Amino acid sequence: MLKKIHGLVSELEAAWPISETSYPVPFPSQLEYNSAAHGTWNIVHIGMLIPDAHQIYICTGNCNRGVVLTAAEMNASHRFSTITVKEENILDGDMEELIIDGVTDILEHLDRKPPAVIVFPSCVHRFMGCDIPMVYRVLRSRYPDIYFVEGYMDCILQKAGITPDQRLRRELYSCLEAQPLNSKSVNIIGNTLRVDKDCELVELVGRAGCELKQISACKTFEEYLSMGESYLNLTLLPVGKIPAETLKERLGMKHLYLPQCFGYEEIAGYLELLAKELQVAPLDVKERMERCEAALQKAKEVIGDTPIVIDYTAIPRPLGLARLLLEHGFSVIRVYADSFIPDEEEDFRWLQAHNPQLMIYSTIHVKMRVLPRIIETKVLAIGQKAAYFTGTPYFVNMVEGGGLYGFSGICKMAELMTEAFLEEKDTEDLIKRKGLGCESCI
Amino acid sequence: MRQVARRISTYTADVSGVCSALYELGGMVVMHDPSGCNSTYNTHDEPRWYAMDSLIFISGLAEIDAIMGNDDKLIDDVVTAAKQLSPQFVALARTPIPMLNGTDFDAIASVIERKAGIPVFYFPTNGTHSYVYGVGMALEKIADYYTGDGCEEQSDCDADGIRVNLLGVTPLDFSVTGTVESMKELLKEEGFALVSCMAMGSSLEEISQAGWADVNLVVSSVGLPAARLLQKKFGTPYVVGTPVGRFVNQIATDLRTAADTGKSIISCNARPDSVDSKIALIGESVLSGSMAAAISQVHGKAVKVICPLEAEEGLFVPGDVRASEEEELEKILKDMSVIIADPMYRPICPEDAAFYELPHEAFSGRIYRRKIPDFVKILQ
Numbered sequence: 001m002l003k004k005i006h007g008l009v010s011e012l013e014a015a016w017p018i019s020e021t022s023y024p025v026p027f028p029s030q031l032e033y034n035s036a037a038h039g040t041w042n043i044v045h046i047g048m049l050i051p052d053a054h055q056i057y058i059c060t061g062n063c064n065r066g067v068v069l070t071a072a073e074m075n076a077s078h079r080f081s082t083i084t085v086k087e088e089n090i091l092d093g094d095m096e097e098l099i100i101d102g103v104t105d106i107l108e109h110l111d112r113k114p115p116a117v118i119v120f121p122s123c124v125h126r127f128m129g130c131d132i133p134m135v136y137r138v139l140r141s142r143y144p145d146i147y148f149v150e151g152y153m154d155c156i157l158q159k160a161g162i163t164p165d166q167r168l169r170r171e172l173y174s175c176l177e178a179q180p181l182n183s184k185s186v187n188i189i190g191n192t193l194r195v196d197k198d199c200e201l202v203e204l205v206g207r208a209g210c211e212l213k214q215i216s217a218c219k220t221f222e223e224y225l226s227m228g229e230s231y232l233n234l235t236l237l238p239v240g241k242i243p244a245e246t247l248k249e250r251l252g253m254k255h256l257y258l259p260q261c262f263g264y265e266e267i268a269g270y271l272e273l274l275a276k277e278l279q280v281a282p283l284d285v286k287e288r289m290e291r292c293e294a295a296l297q298k299a300k301e302v303i304g305d306t307p308i309v310i311d312y313t314a315i316p317r318p319l320g321l322a323r324l325l326l327e328h329g330f331s332v333i334r335v336y337a338d339s340f341i342p343d344e345e346e347d348f349r350w351l352q353a354h355n356p357q358l359m360i361y362s363t364i365h366v367k368m369r370v371l372p373r374i375i376e377t378k379v380l381a382i383g384q385k386a387a388y389f390t391g392t393p394y395f396v397n398m399v400e401g402g403g404l405y406g407f408s409g410i411c412k413m414a415e416l417m418t419e420a421f422l423e424e425k426d427t428e429d430l431i432k433r434k435g436l437g438c439e440s441c442i
Numbered sequence: 443m444r445q446v447a448r449r450i451s452t453y454t455a456d457v458s459g460v461c462s463a464l465y466e467l468g469g470m471v472v473m474h475d476p477s478g479c480n481s482t483y484n485t486h487d488e489p490r491w492y493a494m495d496s497l498i499f500i501s502g503l504a505e506i507d508a509i510m511g512n513d514d515k516l517i518d519d520v521v522t523a524a525k526q527l528s529p530q531f532v533a534l535a536r537t538p539i540p541m542l543n544g545t546d547f548d549a550i551a552s553v554i555e556r557k558a559g560i561p562v563f564y565f566p567t568n569g570t571h572s573y574v575y576g577v578g579m580a581l582e583k584i585a586d587y588y589t590g591d592g593c594e595e596q597s598d599c600d601a602d603g604i605r606v607n608l609l610g611v612t613p614l615d616f617s618v619t620g621t622v623e624s625m626k627e628l629l630k631e632e633g634f635a636l637v638s639c640m641a642m643g644s645s646l647e648e649i650s651q652a653g654w655a656d657v658n659l660v661v662s663s664v665g666l667p668a669a670r671l672l673q674k675k676f677g678t679p680y681v682v683g684t685p686v687g688r689f690v691n692q693i694a695t696d697l698r699t700a701a702d703t704g705k706s707i708i709s710c711n712a713r714p715d716s717v718d719s720k721i722a723l724i725g726e727s728v729l730s731g732s733m734a735a736a737i738s739q740v741h742g743k744a745v746k747v748i749c750p751l752e753a754e755e756g757l758f759v760p761g762d763v764r765a766s767e768e769e770e771l772e773k774i775l776k777d778m779s780v781i782i783a784d785p786m787y788r789p790i791c792p793e794d795a796a797f798y799e800l801p802h803e804a805f806s807g808r809i810y811r812r813k814i815p816d817f818v819k820i821l822q
Contacts (some may be wrong), residue, residue, distance in 0.1 A: 009526060030519045031472060031499040034480040036492045042481075053781065060538050062455035062569030066482030069451065069807045072786065082452060084445040085569045090542065098445065105444045127508070127542050155477035156539060159504045288756055366523045370495055428492055434485065 008372075015334075019356030023348050024340040029159070032364040036428075037384035039399045039436035040313050041192050043153060043168050044070040047118045048079065048438070049192065049220045050149070050172060054114040056084040056106055057126035057153060058099050059122035067120075067153070074438045079114075081106045085124060095130045100138050113146060115221040116175055118168075120151040127156075141327065147175040161208045162242065170243040172215060176228035178251050185230040186278075188214040188249065189255075190240020192400060193437055196412065199273050199405040200283055201234070201258065210279035236405060237316055238258050238341050259343055260401045260409065261317055262324040264289050267406050288407035295414040296328045302418050303330065307379050309390050311336035311363065314383030314398045319347040321382065324410070326355050334359045336386050361389065380421050382413075385433040393424040447768050449789035453751060454614050454804040456567035458487040459576025459664070460535045461498050462612045465490060467646050469582065470497035470529035472520055474545065475537035477502065479569075486807035487573075489618045497529050508539050513546070517553050520709065524558040525663075530646055531561040533580070539566040561587060573804050574726070574752045577664035581609065581640050585668040588646055589653040589675065604701045607655045607672070608639040609663020609680070614804040615726055616642075617814040624818035625661065628685055632694045640668060657681060657701040659693070663728045663753050676815050682757065683709030684732035687821025688739045693732075708756055713738045716746035716761030722775060724783035725802055727753035729817070731762075733782075736821040745782075748774060785810055 016026060047055045055079075057067050064082040069082035083102035089095055099121065119139070121132055132150075139148050149171050152164055162170075186205050188195055194216045195202060205212045215228060218224040232254045233244045235369055244255040256277060258270040268285040275282040308330055310318045314357050317332065319340060322332045340348060351358055362368060363385050374391035381387035387395035395418045404412050433440040454462075461471050461483050474478045480500040484491040501516050510638075522805030524532055532554060534547055547564040548566045555562040563583050567576050606629055614624050622642050628637055635653045638648040647689035652658075652672060658680040658782060660669045669680035679700040685693045696707045710731030721737070723730050747758060750766040758764075765771050772790040781791050782798040784805040791797055 013526070029502060029504075031523045032477075032480065032502045033499055034484055036484065038481075060455065060569035061452050061572065062457050062482070063445075063478055065452045065454060065458075065486060065807075066478060068447070069482075069486045069809070072451065072806070077449065077786075077789075081449070082447045084447065084452070085538075085570065086445060087568065089445075090538075090570075091714055102444045102446045105446050106448050109448055122538075124538050124542060127539060143456060155475075156479045156503065156505045156508060159502065160506060208645075353570065366497070366499055367526060369497060369499075370527065432485075432492065 009367050009370055009385065010046075011367065011371050014367035014371065015359050017356060018348070018351050018358045018360050021360045023345060024342070026360050027077050027338060027362045027365055031366050032398040033369045034365055035363060035368070035385055035388055036280055037313070037388045037431040038434045039384045039397070039431055041400065041438070042070060042437045043067070043120070043151065043164055044080070045074065045435035045438050046165065046168050046172065046192060047151065048074065048076055049215045050116055050118070050175070051224050052079075052114055052216050052410055053116040053118055053149065054079050054081065054106075054110065055118045055120065055151070056081050056103055057120040057122070058085060058102065059124065059153060060085050063122055063153060070434055071441055072228045073434055073442055075441050076108065076439075085122075090124060090128065093128070095125060095128060095187040096135050099135050103139055104142065107130065107143060107146070116147040116149055118149040118151045118171075120153045122153040123156045128152050134418045144149050149174055160399040166239060169239055170246050171249055173227070173243055175225065176247070176251065177225070181231040181252065182229040183231050184210050186210045186212050186234060187227050188212065188236060189233045189244045190237050191403070192216060193403040195236065195405055196403045196408065199408045200288065200380055201236075201274060201405050204271065204274050204280060204283065207280045216334055232256065234258055234274070237401060259317070260315065260405055261343070262410060264292070264407075269405065285407070292410045293412040294405050294435060299414040299418045300329055303380060303421050305331045306421065307331050307333045307375065307377060309334040309336065309379060309381050309386040311381075311383035311386035312338070313385055313400070314396065315401050316341060316345070317344055319351060321346045321413070323347045323350055323360065326351075334386070336361045336363050336383070338364055338390060363389070380417060382417065383420070384436075387427050391427070393427050394420050394425065395425060396420045397425065397430055397436065444769070445767065450768050451784070451786040451805050454487045454573040455569050456571040456573060456576030457535045457537055457569055458483040459573030459614065460533060460565045460567055460580045460718070462487060462573065462614050463580035463664070464533055464584070465496045465498070466494070466641060466643070467649070468529060469531040469533055470524060470527060471533040471535060472499050473535045473537055474501045474516060474540045475503055476539065480539055480779055486615060489613050489803065489808065489811065497527055499523065503539060508543055511543070517550055517557070520554050521557045524554075524560060529560065531563060532558065533563045535565045535567050535576075537567070538569045546786055563587070572751045574664050577610070577612055577614065578667040581665060582667035582671050584649060585640065585652055586671050586675070586801055587670070588650040590650065603633045603635045604657060604698060605637050605655045606634045606697060607637050607652045607658045609658050609660045609668050610640050610662035610728070611642045612662070613642070614666065615622040615662045615664070615802070616817070617803045617811055619811065619814045620816035621818060624816050628690055628818055629708055634697065640665065650772070653678070657697050659683075660728065661685070662726055663751070663757065666754070676734060677704065679704050679706045680706045681709055682728055683735075684729045684817060686729070686732045686817045687736040687819070688703050689732050689736035689821070690818065692735065703809060710735060711757060711759050714744040715759045715761060716744045719744040719746040719761060720777065720779040721745045722748050722778040722781045722783070723800075724748045724771075724781070724787055725800065726751055726804070727757040731757055733817070735819070740821050746778075776786065
């Protein structure tokens with residue numbers, strides 16, 4: 001049970017009805033609370049997607065600790081090393097030497113050389129004006145057979161420009177080399193989780209006789225490198241856009257942004273676009289819409305008017321899902337999100353007009369630390385943060401869209417909601433584990 | 443030294459140490475940091491995060507504010523949060539970037555104190571030191587500020603028996619697996635009266651009575667700065683040692699002696715020298731020294747303490763080693779036949795050495811928490 005050591009506070013400023021919420025940032029930037037829900041992936045998890053790659057982080061002990069234990073918890077310590085920055089390194093200005101010597105030492109002591117090394121300098125290097133390009137030049141000349149991937153753990157850019165997460169998702173594909181493009185090979189770029197094999201997107205790619213490649217499915221470094229031959233990159237998450245645009249520019253691959261969404265017409269539009277690109281007959285979307293209707297109705301019969309709460313870590317478009325569910329009679333009462341992506345604007349405006357009482361809660365506002373994390377009635381949560389803040393054991397344990405897509409994604413979401421409604425989960429045990437979908441030894 | 447950790451973990455750093463020390467005291471701790479410190483702390487350094495409220499936040503320092511020296515944002519945000527949450531005090535912990543750009547925390551603390559009307563403490567952490575430094579500094583500050591000038595009337599400290607403060611108690615050394623409760627129970631059984639425990643399970647009010655103790659028990663090196671402060675301020679002697687297994691008798695005796703004579707005692711080095719020992723124990727100096735003493739009492743063997751953390755020479759016996767670099771540790775360990783250490787040291791231990799797991803929350807975090815023993819109850 002939660003042990004309270006602070007008095008109760010009002011939720012004012014940490015939560016607003018959507019009718020009074022500003023878009024796209026509902027809450028001002030202030031001190032930040034970090035909840036106990038840790039299922040989202042961080043840069044360590046993402047870096048491990050390159051098969052057999054070794055990660056090396058260079059920072060003070062404070063920063064290194066978080067990443068070294070992330071690797072350990074996913075049973076991947078053998079693919080991970082650190083170089084510790086000490087006070088004297090900051091004062092002496094020998095940072096480049098520290099990195100070059102450290103990386104060399106690590107590589108010389110590994111049982112076998114990895115095909116790729118992801119090097120992560122940090123905020124201190126950026127602020128000291130460390131000559132990182134020179135570091136890579138030296139390392140590449142010293143180890144010409146190793147791909148050096150340019151990571152960065154510069155959290156200070158979290159609020160401006162490209163974040164460390166976005167940068168790594170871009171650099172994740174930097175080993176792919178220019179080669180003749182294969183019209184029968186298609187990539188999904190930017191996803192950390194595999195896309196559901198039953199979705200219409202996979203079906204269309206299959207109908208076109210194309211091989212679908214995604215980094216999360218690559219078992220070997222060679223398989224990963226073969227993504228370089230694909231003529232087309234599909235991105236289903238907003239975070240995939242930068243890497244796909246980079247590949248378009250660098251390797252001449254086409255890019256289609258077909259985001260995961262919950263509006264029937266929007267899904268149909270994306271599927272039509274893909275069918276056209278792949279030169280296959282369009283799918284019968286009417287029949288698939290009917291399947292969605294049936295799945296949602298079936299779920300509604302079980303879930304009834306039980307309050308539903310959704311958070312942004314489960315799916316990048318929580319407002320879109322909230323709208324779909326509200327349109328089908330579900331009782332969505334809260335959405336937990338600290339900002340909304342541009343794709344959400346239409347759903348935001350619709351919800352303001354049609355469900356002005358829907359509450360938008362921050363996940364990082366300081367008051368979220370002490371506001372009661374319990375709702376008296378049974379609540380169904382979609383996402384770990386939503387489960388945490390409402391104290392419910394009934395939740396869909398999902399991050400980053402869960403690999404769901406299209407009409408089949410809606411049907412599966414309805415099934416997952418029903419299953420979550422009927423079966424209690426051990427919320428604390430599940431949400432404290434890092435990187436949902438990765439191994440966890442805790 | 444290349445400062446490389448090819449295979450082993452990294453100890454909890456000073457910033458998390460401050461947070462851990464102040465966790466239960468009703469204050470608001472702000473790490474002036476862009477991101478990451480908070481997540482690292484609450485995921486890997488803080489077992490109380492899920493079940494117990496504490497006001498620990500990051501400032502979310504942005505690049506533009508760091509470059510332009512926009513301290514107003516930090517001040518405004520802290521004051522706003524303090525007004526919303528009514529903490530007993532504010533603590534500001536520095537991180538690498540504010541150290542690099544020379545943020546004037548003393549001035550910031552002064553402004554916040556004036557605007558918020560509550561005490562504000564600044565801790566010059568920078569992420570390059572271990573938790574020993576951070577916890578030590580935080581407990582010392584709290585002990586100093588809240589015990590006043592030592593001239594107040596004695597209130598509810600008229601308990602029977604020798605009055606004791608437990609100093610240096612955090613989950614980073616003792617986790618939440620029963621040791622803290624057992625230490626308190628042990629003191630009671632031995633006829634001592636606990637004044638305060640810094641800082642698990644005691645309120646600021648209890649800590650404010652710490653000056654009335656007859657003797658302080660420093661159970662981890664993180665408690666030494668507070669012990670010295672209380673000695674200077676109130677003349678209270680201290681005993682340095684952790685009540686581990688059979689070694690508790692020595693601790694109890696030393697507590698009585700110190701209370702009686704007014705002289706401090708380093709108990710954790712009351713053990714045979716370890717120059718020729720092939721048994722190594724890696725860990726924090728006071729707990730490891732005490733455990734080495736208990737092993738010596740139970741098994742009649744000398745144990746070589748290898749301390750990778752900040753520690754003072756006086757806590758060791760001849761033969762003990764201070765080493766923190768992986769390469770250096772590996773060289774020392776290759777000659778050992780028995781190694782007692784956190785499981786995350788195993789990759790650098792010789793395969794033919796007998797390895798006994800002794801998880802340390804400040805090294806492997808929550809991974810092996812279930813295996814962290816109640817130190818009072820082992821080695822009986």
